[in-house]
Amino acid sequence: MALLTMGDDDALKLVRETPCIAIDGCPSQCSKKNIEASMGKLAHNIIVTDVLRKNRSLKPEGVIELNDQGDKLAEIIAGMVSEKVDEILHEEKCE
């Protein structure tokens, strides 16, 4: 993402030619905004705090090292991203 911020040609080309999924930690949604500002192909976006709201039993802690509940939340999000990747690739195949 930092490369997009810096206007790196290769990074810009990649987000413009490839469907992107933005995974944002907070509602500021910097990943999404950076893809949009770079005129990238935003296919989907996930906000971690929204996922956390749907999984209130999980209390992720630790910035340096996540606790087990943080790892669990990361696994849930990874699952959501993987599903979306499959959907996008399936749609592309059907087109």
Next chain:
Amino acid sequence: MTLATGKVGIICCSGEDLPEGTISRVATGLVLEKLRPDQTVTLCLPLFLAGGEDERVFARLFPTIAVDGCSKKCAEAGTKKFSGKPVATILVSEVMKKYPHLKIKSRGKLEPQEMELATKVAEEIAKKVDEILCKKAKK
């Protein structure tokens, strides 16, 4: 983010491609949480482009340290572009050269050797924080 005096802003690499990016983030976390919690704040690099005015104003008014994973130095360049030149840049790939026995490969959870390198990087950041604040105090 709340603006405060006597603080140094740390702007960290957000790269995911190389393990050096992960090291830079863990090292920054160590400084913020353990080594210099009262003297440092973190600034979000992607917010610079997304228009985070608090981040830009802080970096214009207060000293900052960029912590970059690789020689592309996005944190340094981003800060310079949208606010002011960082007082110092710590480059993980340069710090690594001093500790050739520490091998890194993880982009997720760090192994003991990688955590050792992150600690070394964190110590260099903390040293720089002390230098900056000491100079400011003398003025």
